[in-house]
Amino acid sequence: MAGIVDFDISYPSATADIRAMHRASGVAVAELARITHCESFPVLAEGEQAWELALGAARSVLGRTGVETSRIRQVVYAGSGEWDRPFWSPAAKVADGLGISGAHCFEVTNFCNAGMTALRLLSAAGALEDDAYALVLVGDRLSRMVDYGDPDSKALFNFGDAAAAVLLAGGDGRFRILRSAMRTDGGWSDYYAGERTDGRVLIRRAAHRKGLADAYVRHFTSLVDETLEALGRERHEIDHFLINHGDRDMHHRLLDTLGIPVERSVFNYDRLAHMGGADTLIALGDLERADRLRRGDLIMLATSAMGFSWGITTLEYLG
Structure with a gap:
């Protein structure tokens, strides 16, 4: 690795x-x-x-x-x-x-x-x-x-x-990549798509459909448990859990479902919105600058994307 x-x-x-x-x-x-x-x-x-x-x-x-x-x-x-x-x-x-x-x-x-x-x-x-x-x-x-x-x-x-x-x-x-687990639910592939308008590509959403929030929790939880089993670890051993800043309510819901205290995550919603794929790296940098990382810490980066795809990238902090 x-x-x-x-x-x-x-x-x-x-x-x-x-x-x-x-x-x-x-x-x-x-x-x-x-x-x-x-x-x-x-x-x-x-x-x-x-x-x-x-x-x-x-x-x-x-x-x-x-x-x-x-x-x-x-x-x-x-x-x-x-x-x-x-x-x-x-x-x-x-x-x-x-x-x-x-x-x-x-x-x-x-x-x-x-x-x-x-x-x-x-x-x-x-x-x-x-x-x-x-x-x-x-x-x-x-x-x-x-x-x-x-x-x-x-x-x-x-x-x-x-x-x-x-x-x-x-x-x-400084960070050892321990494992990466990802999956895609193609049933949501048409929920968002680009539309060419006046020389621009604009993102449009299809008619509202229930169930995406549940899919987030289900897939993230499954990937977390799959990762922990492969690493021989348990949920309480996750020292930091960082997630894309797409939806603050979803952020809290996922932490609650996993039983991870909010203190083990990073919330930048008061100053930043969803900064694309950089979200979890911004949060990781915040942890390091705040001296919140200790050697051996288990860190999970939870990322999601249109398509819809979900991923859990697990790091170990080596300092």
Whole structure:
């Protein structure tokens, strides 16, 4: 298995504000606040590119670690597949910007679960040599695909933007990747889809359908238990449980179902909305900066994505 050596987050320069959303959609500010849980959050500015944010995060990581670009064998860009340009490789663009010339560059599309999917692929046996490194870039432009003028899309108004860069090593890093477990329920595949409108891809939801919240709890709980059984551990041994910030109520419901105290998770809803695939990495960084991690801590990253896919990525903190 591979290990995470270092990672960093990069935020865009603009913000989305629920008062502007109210003016565009007609949805009451109070109702929007119940969706976003904060008045404003980071989004891409006009003309700002997601790949540039990923490049900035990667530069910070490489600058801190001092890893030579010649030792990076793979560069993977993970997200929704709606990149800054169509029919184009953001992984290759970032690699070129970093001066990485000997790596295989490619993309992984699994929406907000894509970053953890990339970690899963690269941590498989034989995927990365012991003396080599890989760079996983998480970057999307979710806010640019939300139609604030459509009140039926209000559930998506909490979509913000952030990019992350994760440096993996063939051996152990600060975080050892213990296990990755994922699954998809294709019965929800058409619930959300993109629609091309005036040169933009806008996300639209199909007619409301009950059961998605139950599916979240069911699949996450099953993946957690499957992981714990494989590791020979129990639920009470989970030191930190971090989840995508799509729905605060779901966050609490899942913790309650698993019997995990809220103190063992991170809640950033007061300052950030759903920052795409970077959510759990933002929370992980918050834990480390707050000195809440101890060597040997068992950390689970719970990620979900349109499609619908769910994943549990389990780490051990080595310090």
